[in-house]
Each structure stands twice: as C-alpha cells, then as structure tokens.
Amino acid sequence: xxxxxxxxxxxxxxxxxxxxxxxxxxxxxxxxxxxxxxxxxxxxxxxxxxxxxxxxxxxxxxxxxxxxxxxxxxxxxxxxxxxxxxxxxxxxxxxxxxxxxxxxxxxxxxxxxxxxxxxxxxxxxxxxxxxxxxxxxxxxxxxxxxxxxxxxxxxxxxxxxxxxxxxxxxxxxxxxxxxxxxxxxxxxxxxxxxxxxxxxxxxxxxxxxxxxxxxxxxxxxxxxxxxxxxxxxxxxxxxxxxxxxxxxxxxxxxxxxxxxxxxxxxxxxxxxxxxxxxxxxxxxxxxxxxxxxxxxxxxxxxxxxxxxxxxxxxxxxxxxxxxxxxxxxxxxxxxxxxxxxxxxxxxxxxxxxxxxxxxxxxxxxxxxxxxxxxxxxxxxxxxxxxxxxxxxxxxxxxxxxxxxxxxxxxxxxxxxxxxxxxxxxxxxxxxxxxxxxxxxxxxxxxxxxxxxxxxxxxxxxxxxxxxxxx
Amino acid sequence: xxxxxxxxxxxxxxxxxxxxxxxxxxxxxxxxxxxxxxxxxxxxxxxxxxxxxxxxxxxxxxxxxxxxxxxxxxxxxxxxxxxxxxxxxxxxxxxxxxxxxxxxxxxxxxxxxxxxxxxxxxxxxxxxxxxxxxxxxxxxxxxxxxxxxxxxxxxxxxxxxxxxxxxxxxxxxxxxxxxxxxxxxxxxxxxxxxxxxxxxxxxxxxxxxxxxxxxxxxxxxxxxxxxxxxxxxxxxxxxxxxxxxxxxxxxxxxxxxxxxxxxxxxxxxxxxxxxxxxxxxxxxxxxxxxxxxxxxxxxxxxxxxxxxxxxxxxxxxxxxxxxxxxxxxxxxxxxxxxxxxxxxxxxxxxxxxxxxxxxxxxxxxxxxxxxxxxxxxxxxxxxxxxxxxxxxxxxxxxxxxxxxxxxxxxxxxxxxxxxxxxxxxxxxxxxxxxxxxxxxxxxxxxxxxxxxxxxxxxxxxxxxxxxxxx
Numbered sequence: 001x002x003x004x005x006x007x008x009x010x011x012x013x014x015x016x017x018x019x020x021x022x023x024x025x026x027x028x029x030x031x032x033x034x035x036x037x038x039x040x041x042x043x044x045x046x047x048x049x050x051x052x053x054x055x056x057x058x059x060x061x062x063x064x065x066x067x068x069x070x071x072x073x074x075x076x077x078x079x080x081x082x083x084x085x086x087x088x089x090x091x092x093x094x095x096x097x098x099x100x101x102x103x104x105x106x107x108x109x110x111x112x113x114x115x116x117x118x119x120x121x122x123x124x125x126x127x128x129x130x131x132x133x134x135x136x137x138x139x140x141x142x143x144x145x146x147x148x149x150x151x152x153x154x155x156x157x158x159x160x161x162x163x164x165x166x167x168x169x170x171x172x173x174x175x176x177x178x179x180x181x182x183x184x185x186x187x188x189x190x191x192x193x194x195x196x197x198x199x200x201x202x203x204x205x206x207x208x209x210x211x212x213x214x215x216x217x218x219x220x221x222x223x224x225x226x227x228x229x230x231x232x233x234x235x236x237x238x239x240x241x242x243x244x245x246x247x248x249x250x251x252x253x254x255x256x257x258x259x260x261x262x263x264x265x266x267x268x269x270x271x272x273x274x275x276x277x278x279x280x281x282x283x284x285x286x287x288x289x290x291x292x293x294x295x296x297x298x299x300x301x302x303x304x305x306x307x308x309x310x311x312x313x314x315x316x317x318x319x320x321x322x323x324x325x326x327x328x329x330x331x332x333x334x335x336x337x338x339x340x341x342x343x344x345x346x347x348x349x350x351x352x353x354x355x356x357x358x359x360x361x362x363x364x365x366x367x368x369x370x371x372x373x374x375x376x377x378x379x380x381x382x383x384x385x386x387x388x389x390x391x392x393x394x395x396x397x398x399x400x401x402x403x404x405x406x407x408x409x410x411x412x413x414x415x416x417x418x419x420x421x422x423x424x425x426x427x428x429x430x431x432x433x434x435x436x437x438x439x440x441x442x443x444x445x446x447x448x449x450x451x452x453x454x455x456x457x458x459x460x461x462x463x464x465x466x467x468x469x470x
Numbered sequence: 471x472x473x474x475x476x477x478x479x480x481x482x483x484x485x486x487x488x489x490x491x492x493x494x495x496x497x498x499x500x501x502x503x504x505x506x507x508x509x510x511x512x513x514x515x516x517x518x519x520x521x522x523x524x525x526x527x528x529x530x531x532x533x534x535x536x537x538x539x540x541x542x543x544x545x546x547x548x549x550x551x552x553x554x555x556x557x558x559x560x561x562x563x564x565x566x567x568x569x570x571x572x573x574x575x576x577x578x579x580x581x582x583x584x585x586x587x588x589x590x591x592x593x594x595x596x597x598x599x600x601x602x603x604x605x606x607x608x609x610x611x612x613x614x615x616x617x618x619x620x621x622x623x624x625x626x627x628x629x630x631x632x633x634x635x636x637x638x639x640x641x642x643x644x645x646x647x648x649x650x651x652x653x654x655x656x657x658x659x660x661x662x663x664x665x666x667x668x669x670x671x672x673x674x675x676x677x678x679x680x681x682x683x684x685x686x687x688x689x690x691x692x693x694x695x696x697x698x699x700x701x702x703x704x705x706x707x708x709x710x711x712x713x714x715x716x717x718x719x720x721x722x723x724x725x726x727x728x729x730x731x732x733x734x735x736x737x738x739x740x741x742x743x744x745x746x747x748x749x750x751x752x753x754x755x756x757x758x759x760x761x762x763x764x765x766x767x768x769x770x771x772x773x774x775x776x777x778x779x780x781x782x783x784x785x786x787x788x789x790x791x792x793x794x795x796x797x798x799x800x801x802x803x804x805x806x807x808x809x810x811x812x813x814x815x816x817x818x819x820x821x822x823x824x825x826x827x828x829x830x831x832x833x834x835x836x837x838x839x840x841x842x843x844x845x846x847x848x849x850x851x852x853x854x855x856x857x858x859x860x861x862x863x864x865x866x867x868x869x870x871x872x873x874x875x876x877x878x879x880x881x882x883x884x885x886x887x888x889x890x891x892x893x894x895x896x897x898x899x900x901x902x903x904x905x906x907x908x909x910x911x912x913x914x915x916x917x918x919x920x921x922x923x924x925x926x927x928x929x930x931x932x933x934x935x936x937x938x939x940x
Contacts, residue, residue, distance in 0.1 A: 091869065091908050112869065113908045118931045135832045136816050136868030136909075159817050159887060189875075190819060190830050190866045223872055346606050347629050349660060360660050362605045396660045398606030399561065399582065402693055405659075417629060437902035438561050438583045439606075461588045 040383035040422070044450050047342060047383040047420050054443045055458045056344040056420065057365040059431065063101055063448040065338035069301070070105035073330060076306035080313075085327045086305075087131050089261050090116040092331030092428045093339075097446055097455035099123055102334065108151070110261075110329040114141035117150075127151065131258070131329065133180070133219070135160065135190055142167030146175040146212075152256065152327070154178040154219040156192060158199045161207060168212035178217030178258055179203050183238050187223030195242055204250045215252065218243065221260025221329070232304050236311040244319075258327040259308060301333045332428040339427030341365060342383070345419045346398060358392045361415045366397010366404040369442065370423065371433045373406040379424040380410060388413035395421075399438060510853035510892070514920050517812060517853040517890050524913045525928045526814040526890065527835040529901065533571055533918040535808035539771070540575035543800060546776035550783075555797045556775075557601050559731055560586040562801030562898045563809075567916055567925035569593055572804060578621070580799040584611035587620075597621065601728070601799065603650070603689070605630065605660055612637030616645040616682075622726065622797070624648040624689040626662060628669045631677060638682035648687030648728055649673050653708050657693030665712055674720045685722065688713065691730025691799070702774050706781040714789075728797040729778060771803045802898040809897030811835060812853070815889045816868060828862045831885045836867010836874040839912065840893065841903045843876040849894040850880060858883035865891075869908060 040047055042060065051058055073086045087108035088099060094116070100123050103109070109120035112134030120130050127148035132141070135156040145153050146168040153175055155161035161179065168175040180192030181200065193199050207215035220239045226232045239257065247253050299307070309326055316323040343365035350359050367374065373395075380395070382388065393412050397404035415421065434441065440459035445452045510517055512530065521528055543556045557580035558572045564586070570593050573579070579590035582604030590600050597618035602611070605626040615623050616638040623645055625631035631649065638645040650662030651670065663669050677685035690709045696702045709727065717723050769777070779796055786793040813835035820829050837844065843865075850865070852858065863882050867874035885891065904911065910929035915922045 091871075094907055115910055115931055116908060134868065136834060157817055157819055187872050189864075189872065190817075190832050191872070194821075347627055347660075349627055351664075362660050364606060394659075398604065401561075402657050402659065402661070432907035433905050434907075435903050435905055437564055437904075438586060440585055461585055 038387065039420075040381060040386050042340075042422075043447060045447075045452070047422070050445075050452070051342055051344065051420055054445060054452075054454075056342055057363075057369055057442040058342040059339060059426065059442060059444040059456075060342070060452070061095070061098055061339045061427070061444065061446050061455060063446050066098060066101045066335070067105050069334050069338065070102055070107050072300065072302045073305065073328065073334060074106055075302050076309055077326070079306075080309055085325055087129075087327065087329045088334055089329050089331030090119065091432060093335040094119065094432050095444055095455055096123060097444070097453075098335060098338075098427075101446075103129075107334070112136070114138045114144075117141055117145065121148075131327070133329070137163070139163065139167055142175075143171045146173040147171045149173070150176070152176050152178050152217055152258065154180045154217065154258065155203065155207075156180050156190070158193065158203050158206075161203050161213075165206070165210050165212045174211070175213045176216050177207055177213045178219045178254075178256065179207065179215070180219040180221070181242060183220065183242060185222070185224070185235070185238060186220065191221070191223065192219065200246065201249055204246065204252050208250070208252060216254065217256035217258050217324075217327070218246075218254045219258040219260060221258075223260075226299070226304065228299050229303075229307060232299060232307050233311065236308050240311065240315045253321055254324045255322075256327055257312060257324045258329065261329045261331050261333075301328075301330060335427035337425045337427060339425070339430070341370065341423045341426045341430060343370075343421050343423065345415050345417055345421065348415060348417055358394050358409065359415065360394045360396060361421075362396055362398060363406070363421065364398055364439070365423075365442075366399050366406060368397065368399065368404075368435045368437065368439060370397075370406055370426070370430055372426075372429045373423065378426065380407070380412060381422045381424070382413040382415055382419055383422050384419040385413050385416065388415075390414070508857065509890075510851060510856050512810075512892075513917060515917075515922070517892070520915075520922070521812055521814065521890055524915060524922075524924075526812055527833075527839055527912040528812040529809060529896065529912060529914040529926075530812070530922075531565070531568055531809045531897065531914065531916050531925060533916050536568060536571045536805070537575050539804050539808065540572050540577050542770065542772045543775065543798065543804060544576055545772050546779055547796070549776075550779055555795055557599075557797065557799045558804055559799050559801030560589065561902060563805040564589065564902050565914055565925055566593060567914070567923075568805060568808075568897075571916075573599075577804070582606070584608045584614075587611055587615065591618075601797070603799070607633070609633065609637055612645075613641045616643040617641045619643070620646070622646050622648050622687055622728065624650045624687065624728065625673065625677075626650050626660075628663065628673050628676075631673050631683075635676070635680050635682045644681070645683045646686050647677055647683045648689045648724075648726065649677065649685070650689040650691070651712060653690065653712060655692070655694070655705070655708060656690065661691070661693065662689065670716065671719055674716065674722050678720070678722060686724065687726035687728050687794075687797070688716070688724045689728040689730060691728075693730075696769070696774065698769050699773075699777060702769060702777050703781065706778050710781065710785045723791055724794045725792075726797055727782060727794045728799065731799045731801050731803075771798075771800060805897035807895045807897060809895070809900070811840065811893045811896045811900060813840075813891050813893065815885050815887055815891065818885060818887055828864055828879065829885065830864045830866060831891075832866055832868060833876070833891065834868050834909070835893075835912075836869050836876060838867065838869065838874075838905045838907065838909060840867075840876055840896070840900055842896075842899045843893065848896065850877070850882060851892045851894070852883040852885055852889055853892050854889040855883050855886065858885075860884070 077085050087110035088102045089110050090099065091112055103123060103125055108129035108131065109125045110131045110133060111117045111120055113136060117130065117132055128151045130150045132145050132150055132153045142164055153164055155164055155177060164175055164177055181195050182188050182192040183195045188194065193203060207213050222235055226235055243254065305328055312326060313323045343363045345361045346364055347362040348359055352358050390411050391414050393410055393415055395407040395410060397406060431444065440461065443454060443458035444456035446455045547555050557578035558569060559580050560569065561582055573593060573595055578599035578601065579595045580601045580603060581587045581590055583606060587600065587602055597620045600620045602615050602620055602623045612634055623634055625634055625647060634645055634647055651665050652658050652662040653665045658664065663673060677683050692705055696705055713724065775798055782796060783793045813833045815831045816834055817832040818829055822828050860881050861884050863880055863885055865877040865880060867876060901914065910931065913924060913928035914926035916925045
C-alpha cells in the first residue's frame with residue numbers, strides 16, 4: 001500500500017501576516033464582530049488559510065516531531081547495542097500516516113485487535129516487528145499470528161493462553177508467547193494474571209511444556225503512569241523480584257521483559273509541558289494552567305528506558321543470568337505532543353458579571369472530536385486574536401447536549417465569533433476516540449518543512465453510505 | 471435513494487431450540503467450557519445462528535416497535551385533528567433504516583447539523599417536515615434551509631438569529647424561524663436565550679421586523695426529563711407564563727410552541743421499564759436491577775403530549791387567542807426500546823470469594839460500542855445459558871484499558887466463555903456514540919415478522935481506506 005502522506009501533497013504558501021484588507025474580508029465572511037491585523041501562524045503557514053482550504057475542525061501532525069520522539073525512545077536501546085525494542089500502541093493513534101512514519105523511524109507495532117494486526121501488515125510492518133496483546137484476540141487472528149511468526153503474543157489469562165496454543169496447534173506453527181502478569185501495584189481486573197494466582201505457575205508450565213508455543217516473555221504493564229526515577233525503580237524492583245520468584249518456582253527465565261506503556265505515559269506531564277508544536281506558533285504569549293511541572297521531576301522516555309535497562313542488566317548479571325531484552329509499548333509519549341487541532345468559534349455567549357463573568361464559546365469541535373480535553377491540561381491558543389485582552393472562557397461543543405463541555409474554565413485572549421483556536425498535544429486518543437456521528441470527520445494533515453500533506457481526507461456527506469449496503 | 475432495509479433481505483429459519491449435537495459443535499467452536507441444551511431465541515430466531523451469520527457484536531432493531539412508538543407519539547395530535555407534529559431527534563439514532571421507518575409512520579426530522587439536514591433530504595423527507603436546531607448551523611446549511619423552505623429553524627442566540635437573517639437575505643427567501651428560550655428550570659449555558667435576558671425582546675423585535683424571516687415559534691427544551699404529570703404541568707405553566715410576558719412586552723404570539731425532547735425522555739424509566747424486545751426473548755426469567763418503577767408514576771409519550779396539548783389549548787382559549795401548534799422532538803422515547811445488542815463473552819476471570827466473589831466477563835463490545843451502558847439501567851440477559859445459576863458479574867470491554875468497564879456489578883445466569891449476552895433498550899445513543907477505532911463497526915439488522923434485513927453492513931478491514939486519500 002502506498003503511504004497516504006505521499007498521495008496528495010499540497011503546498012500552502014507561507015504567510016507571515018495578513019493584510020488588513022484580507023483580514024477584513026475574512027472577518028466579514030465569518031461574521032466576526034471586530035478584526036485584528038495579526039494572527040498566529042504555524043511553521044510559517046497562515047492558520048486561517050489552512051482552515052479555509054482544509055476545513056474546520058482540522059488536525060495537524062508535525063511529522064518531524066514523530067521522528068524526534070521515536071529517536072528519543074530508541075536511543076537507550078541503540079546505545080546498549082540491543083537494536084530497536086520499542087513498539088507503538090496502535091490504539092493511541094491509529095492514523096496510518098503517523099504509524100508509517102514511526103515504523104520508518106524504527107518503531108514496531110503493538111496491536112490489540114485483529115484489525116490492528118491487519119493494519120500493521122498493510123503498512124508493511126514485518127511480522128517479527130509486531131506484538132499482539134489484549135484480552136480480545138480472535139481465533140482467526142491468533143492462527144494468522146502463529147502462521148506469520150509474529151514477534152510476541154502476550155496471554156492475558158490462562159484461558160487466553162489455551163486459545164493461543166489451540167490456534168498454533170491448528171496451523172502447525174510454534175507461536176512465540178508471553179504471559180501478562182498483574183503485580184499488586186499495577187492495574188488488576190481483567191488485565192493479566194494476578195501475580196499471586198496459582199494460574200501463573202499453571203500457565204508457565206503449560207506454555208513451557210506445549211510443543212505449540214515458545215514461552216519467551218513476561219509482560220508487565222503498570223497502567224498507572226511512572227513519572228519519576230523513584231516510580232520506575234519501584235516498578236522495576238517489583239518486576240525483577242517476581243521474575244526471581246517465578247524462576248525459583250518453575251525454572252523459567254524470560255528472554256524478553258515487556259514493560260507495556262506506562263513507563264512512558266506520564267499523562268499530565270505530557271499534556272502540560274511545553275509542546276514542540278506550541279513553539280511552531282510564532283507568537284505564543286503564555287500557556288494556560290496547569291503550569292508545567294518542574295522539568296527536574298519529569299522522567300523522559302529516554303531516561304526511563306535507560307534506567308529500566310540498567311536495573312534489569314545489573315540484576316540479572318548479579319545472578320549470572322543473561323539479561324532479558326526490554327520491550328516498551330509507548331503510546332501517548334510517542335504521539336501526544338506531535339499533533340494539534342484547530343477549531344472555530346461558531347458563537348459566543350456572555351454570562352455573569354464582575355468576577356463571575358465568563359464567556360461561553362461554542363466551538364465546531366466538541367466531545368465527538370475532542371473527548372480527551374475533558375481530562376484537562378491541553379494548552380489552548382487563540383490564533384486569530386493572540387493579543388486580545390485575556391478573560392475567562394468556557395469551551396463547549398456544537399451538539400445540542402449539555403454534556404458537550406470541553407473545558408469549564410480557561411483563560412484565553414478574548415474569543416470572538418469566527419476566531420480559530422488551537423488545542424495543543426492532541427496526538428493521543430483524539431482521533432481514535434472520535435465518534436463524529438452528527439458532523440462528518442475532519443481532515444488530518446501532516447506538516448513537514450512548511451509543506452502540508454493529507455493523512456486523512458475531510459469526510460463529505462457521502463459518509464452516509466456506510467449504512468447503505470447496496 | 472433506495473432504503474437500505476430493502477436491499478439485502480435475508481431469511482433466517484426460525485429455530486426454537488438447539489439440538490444437543492448442534493449445540494455441542496457450537497460450544498466447541500467458541501471454546502465454551504460446558505454446553506447447555508437450550509438458549510434464548512429472538513422472535514423465533516436462534517441468537518447463536520444470528521451471531522454466526524452476522525457477527526458479534528450485533529445490533530438488532532425491532533421495526534414494528536418503531537411503528538408502535540411513532541403511533542403512540544402521534545396519537546394525541548391526530549385525536550386533536552392537528553396533524554403530525556412530532557420530529558425525530560436525528561442525533562439520538564442516525565441509522566437511516568430506522569429514520570426512514572419513522573418517517574413512513576408520519577414522524578418528521580429534527581436536525582442539528584448540516585449533515586443531518588442532508589441526511590433527512592436524502593431520506594426523502596420534505597423540507598416542510600424538517601426542523602433545524604442547535605448551536606452549530608453552518609451558513610451554507612442556513613442558506614439551503616431558507617431556499618428549500620424548511621419548516622422551522624430555531625435560533626439558539628441573538629448571534630445565531632443574525633446569521634439566519636443574513637442567510638435568508640443572501641438567497642432572497644423568507645425563513646420560518648423560532649427562538650430558543652431557556653427558562654430557569656431548564657438547561658442553561660449555551661442553550662437558547664435566557665428568559666431573563668434583554669436579548670429575548672431584542673431578538674423577537676429583530677425577527678418580527680426583518681423581511682427575511684417569519685418568526686413563528688418559540689422553542690423550550692427542558693433538558694431535564696419530565697417524568698410525571700406534575701413535572702409536565704410545571705414545565706408547561708412556566709412556558710405559558712413566559713409566552714404571556716413576551717406578548718405583553720413585544721406583541722408577539724407564537725404560531726408554534728416547540729417543546730423539544732425532554733417531555734418524553736424519562737431516561738431511567740425508559741431504560742428500566744419492561745421492553746418489548748425483552749418480550750421477544752421467549753424464555754426471559756427475570757430482569758436484573760434496577761427494578762421497573764411503578765408504571766403509575768411514569769408518564770407515557772402519549773399522555774405527556776396530550777396533557778401539554780390540553781394545557782396549551784385551555785390557556786390560550788381563556789385569553790381569546792388561537793392555540794399554537796405543539797411540536798415535539800423526542801429521541802430516546804421513540805427509539806430507545808426498539809433495539810438490542812448481542813455481545814459475546816471472550817474470556818472470564820473469577821476473583822474474590824464468598825460474598826466478595828465476582829466473575830469478570832470480557833465482552834467483544836466495550837465503551838467503544840456501548841458507552842451509554844456506563845449510565846446503568848440496561849437490562850442484560852444471558853441468551854446462551856438462561857437457566858444457569860445466578861451470580862455476580864462485572865462486564866468489561868475488549869480494549870486493553872482500565873476505563874473499558876460497562877457494568878461494575880450485575881447479577882446474571884453464570885456466564886461462560888463464548889456465551890452471548892443481550893443488552894436491551896440500546897436504541898438511543900449506542901450507535902451514534904460508537905467510536906469503533908480498534909474494532910470495525912458491527913452490523914445493524916432490522917427484524918420484522920421473523921425476517922431480518924441489513925440496515926448497516928458489518929464493517930470489514932477495508933475501513934482503513936477512510937485514511938487513504940488516493
């Protein structure tokens with residue numbers, strides 16, 4: 001399959017300021033109350049021109065930022081001479097143009113459904129660079145994984161392991177498998193075998209004894225963000241202690257320790273630290289709350305993987321055992337800060353007075369497109385009127401629905417009807433969590449060296465044919 | 471456009487029980503631990519056969535129930551000789567086959583986006599049977615509404631009204647408009663003009679004086695469910711008092727009072743009262759909590775609209791004024807109980823002991839498909855094993871994500887791997903709120919007289935082409 005990003009390349013002429021005539025025309029078309037002579041630009045491109053050409057709302061991906069994040073994630077492993085052991089969580093950002101770029105940069109694919117396995121293969125990812133996880137693996141997809149020789153399939157439960165063995169048996173292949181373990185400090189519930197369960201030893205022996213699978217790994221996804229050195233160290237010590245116990249109990253020593261994604265998913269930090277895309281906006285004056293944490297507290301993806309790697313190596317060297325390969329499955333930390341979303345103010349309504357005064361802005365993007373904004377922490381800019389007087393705003397979506405509130409309170413340069421806002425750090429869970437039932441899906445653009453390409457077309461009204469089986 | 475439901479009609483032979491041989495085969499294919507010799511059926515159709523043919527998860531719409539609900543909603547108006555003044559909220563259930571059936575039964579279209587207006591026209595709804603609402607009407611769609619002569623366009627704000635006037639002016643048509651009012655007991659925020667705002671009189675005079683619009687209506691959507699006689703009466707008294715005040719202030723008397731949808735959206739009741747679809751399951755033994763409220767407390771759609779109609783007529787007759795037409799825009803109450811969803815248990819995990827024992831069931835439908843289940847109250851059946859011993863279950867989805875929990879605790883006949891559950895009353899907000907990013911979208915079937923038709927095909931992996939602009 002040809003990469004989407006190469007198919008429909010459009011050059012938008014760089015514009016550094018709007019002439020007042022031009023701006024006045026635009027203001028009239030959008031029904032703005034007043035016009036300003038300046039606006040923010042994105043890598044030299046006029047935001048209003050981008051929106052005029054590609055529609056609003058609009059997603060924009062900074063392709064170079066994907067390279068930068070991939071390099072940071074891979075560096076510790078490359079330094080250690082262990083090759084690339086980082087796999088991108090497809091569910092976090094399923095845009096093929098994004099995934100393809102990450103794969104080009106040496107990142108593998110972490111899939112949790114038959115569809116995601118199919119997508120990885122379609123994107124040209126070799127089977128040995130695909131990890132298949134999750135509690136919902138279909139029999140057909142497990143047979144395919146066994147036949148193709150997927151790098152690693154992690155069993156979510158004893159029952160899941162039995163399904164995997166049956167699938168491998170049915171196609172006469174040997175599947176490379178891991179077992180997902182839930183330690184007490186990690187997500188429990190439906191995720192993995194509780195470390196205290198007798199199923200752990202049962203599963204280990206079943207896998208070791210089965211001629212249909214090759215047990216190579218153990219999977220430990222914290223689920224809770226590991227934000228600093230201490231948290232990573234604590235997590236790794238628990239993982240390593242568990243490996244020792246399991247070895248004493250069953251004799252099994254893993255070739256691979258898969259740490260899942262939480263090692264590098266410090267959500268709030270990801271959302272509040274200065275974003276590379278925010279630097280592209282040439283006149284950013286300040287960022288709204290929450291303020292970035294002290295950078296000294298934040299562990300980067302590179303620091304975290306390096307620390308984990310050192311702890312693993314030291315530990316097993318002291319036991320005269322080969323250190324397992326480390327596998328990471330980051331999502332948010334790979335893509336979160338590589339994307340922004342433009343959205344237009346359709347209407348404004350003022351209420352309250354004095355300290356209670358607040359301006360409600362009805363945007364053309366609501367929870368249908370920007371559900372993760374409800375979690376807070378996404379810096380937002382008024383690109384049209386960056387110099388306007390700051391005031392309190394409430395940001396709501398276009399649905400006739402009281403639940404369609406994105407931000408209850410945020411300080412922004414005063415927003416007028418027709419202004420274009422930029423929401424930063426939208427690269428994780430914005431596109432995949434979109435419902436887009438009432439409004440067609442917006443375009444997704446890739447941006448590189450001042451040139452935009454179309455990663456997803458803006459949906460037109462024929463989306464309706466989804467329902468027509470003719 | 472040909473109606474989807476007529477295109478691909480498939481007859482599934484009625485089956486009232488499974489032979490033990492057949493069931494044993496199926497049990498093996500699904501990896502079930504044990505088999506039972508009976509299962510629930512749907513209008514004589516085997517649930518397991520339906521799922522085998524159309525896939526799981528699976529939505530099924532009872533077409534006759536749509537007729538029944540439409541007739542109940544229309545009856546009071548037909549009795550009063552006023553014609554049909556009920557419009558279906560498209561955002562609640564956007565399935566064209568569902569909407570087409572409601573339109574055939576005399577229901578109009580209530581749209582809140584350009585896409586929904588387009589969809590209504592595509593379904594053959596005459597413009598004079600379309601109402602256009604919401605805070606996000608595009609200029610292009612407003613011009614179209616003016617040109618076509620849409621029945622009613624409700625202004626959400628003074629700014630919105632100005633846009634509507636500008637659109638009508640630009641195409642040289644006169645738009646039939648209403649003004650949305652927010653009374654103190656109703657949703658506020660971005661919805662309509664606060665009744666206490668000076669913008670109400672300003673907007674009324676602006677619309678009355680404009681040659682481009684014909685002000686015919688006032689719109690009052692409570693937002694909060696009106697569940698009984700007292701709530702409807704209180705709501706209507708406030709509406710009528712406002713109409714009197716506005717008339718004294720501006721001289722304007724509405725031809726139309728649009729009550730929106732809340733009159734007939736008693737959510738919890740809708741979800742917990744006995745569902746017609748549950749009666750189709752031929753061996754329903756009991757319904758889980760929450761128990762249905764006493765039916766004496768619940769006001770039906772027919773009772774509510776009749777009561778509102780009587781209050782309006784009596785009030786304005788006493789003022790020697792013509793009674794306005796009443797318009798209803800129900801959503802949930804028209805479609806909520808006409809649909810069910812089948813979902814399959816992919817895996818089970820037991821935890822706790824004694825009173826704390828609970829079985830976690832990993833389903834192939836999670837929040838991606840069934841987000842409204844998190845609100846609770848959806849009766850759920852084990853169709854495969856209806857006679858099994860009841861026990862506590864936790865229902866979770868297939869995503870590798872701790873937030874993918876549908877029901878924290880529910881008593882069901884013990885669920886085993888491969889069992890098919892039926893979730894009832896899924897006709898409102900299940901399909902439109904679906905994200906389906908990790909798993910392709912399931913089929914939607916129409917069911918009538920024991921015959922199924924395809925309202926939406928099961929999505930295959932080529933959904934991926936959504937991203938490929940070639």
